[in-house]
Amino acid sequence: MTVPVHLRHDETFVLNLGPQHPATHGVLRVKLTMDGEYIVKAEPVLGYIHRMHEKLAEGGTFAQFMPNTARMDYLHALAFNHGWALVVEKAAGIEVPERAEYIRVITVELNRIASHLLWWAAFLLDLGGFTPLLYAFDDREKIVDLLERVTGSRLTYCYLRFGGVYNDIDDEFIAGTRDFIKRLRGRMPRLYHDLVTHNIILIKRIKDIGFVSAEQCRRYGATGPVARGSGIDYDIRKNEPYSVYPEFDFDVPVFDECDSMARYMVRMHEIEQSMRIIEQALDKLPAGPVMGKAPKVLKPEAGYYYSAVETARGSLGHRLVCNGDKNPYKLKLRSPTFSNLSLFGEVAEGMLLADALAFMGSLDLVIPEIDR
């Protein structure tokens, strides 16, 4: 015999989502106050994979921190390498040879595609679709193999050096990258768009769900695909150009719908734009050294330095304070998803739990990068 449960409307209960939950993709916990299936209050609880990278940075030299950078956003590790290299090069006044900058851009953009593919796979897995994961991982595997060839690792890269990169790329890498782009372009329309993007089940799950306004993005400091899905034309690669990005012709996809579908579309279009950048970089790849002159021991002038790069998830900033010593006096990492997640509580209010999970997936969370 079943007893019907009647919840009074002023009666709520607390539901713990995580820290071990497949939809949070890591150890994120969200304390949800529920009224039936509806969320009254959502409160993310952070810190389950906090490793205090900022203290580790203070304890070692500038170069010793490079491997740590890849262990934060392990899906777009090369962008974190790049951000750290750029801020230290700025502080210490190190010149980078042009070929090295081109190689940086090629590898960072390849890594961005891999990151978006993995997000796509995991997001659809959250929504109950298993097949896309197999396609995305097939393509991602090609990138990981290519990057393994030049960087020596498959996930947590430590490829960039102050003044260049660790290893030159060879003809096989170039040919492999061109093959990969050709292959992904061929697979994109049918396997990615026909099967998934235009799929009515997906559209029903994410269209008009998870509304994030442009003003909310500004108040919470959301950047990356989250901001671009809310009609904000902001990409560090265009707005505050660094490295050799100004030399390439590419677009910044912006969608005005502000919903989860818009964020989905931004990332799908970014894959194509990254491929365009890589192709142009391979065409224009200059000859020359891949390492410039950099002192063995770095002692940047005392002062305040800031540098930002566009990762797959948004604007990554390094606030570096130097006191003329051989290790950073203070390093603050402004990680994009820390700010992107902070608007979750406000947006999830009043949402159905299942919709909130789809919304959370559309934010593309990487927990080690939030917790640092």
Added chain:
Amino acid sequence: MGLMERTQAALAKMFPQPASAAPPPAGEENQEAPPREQGILAVDPARHGCHLDVLCGPGQVVEVARTLDREGYFLEAISGVDWPDKGQFEVIYDYNRLGGEHCRVMVRALVDRGEPVVPTISGVFPAADWHERETFDFYGIHFQGHPNLIRILLPEDADFHPLRKDYMP
């Protein structure tokens, strides 16, 4: 008038004796200059990554935040810095623009290390909520008026502030 000049003008109202008394040329290291009490300094973005360096008193951070909010800025990060030799903590607010004309503003406030209290700006920018909690977590700087000033990344029963220079694990 460019965005940077407009921002500078809007902020200058807060500082009766602006730094214009002897402004060093943009980009020049300001370490050699006599220490400023407060004021706005234009710095070389290619060298330092920001356009304006605003040094204000802890009491002014909310007013600065309101001014920058009106000008359409967003809060990128809040960082703490420990200066034990000077007996001070420094709180650095990084502001930036979401698209359009680009301008980065670094706002710095120095507080006494023995009694570190800064008013919260989470009422102006909700983004500050978590960043202030993090700064409290790592440095023990109190953000007065913060609605929920509890630890964010460290365990709730931690009794230390690890980014203080005198912290020994």
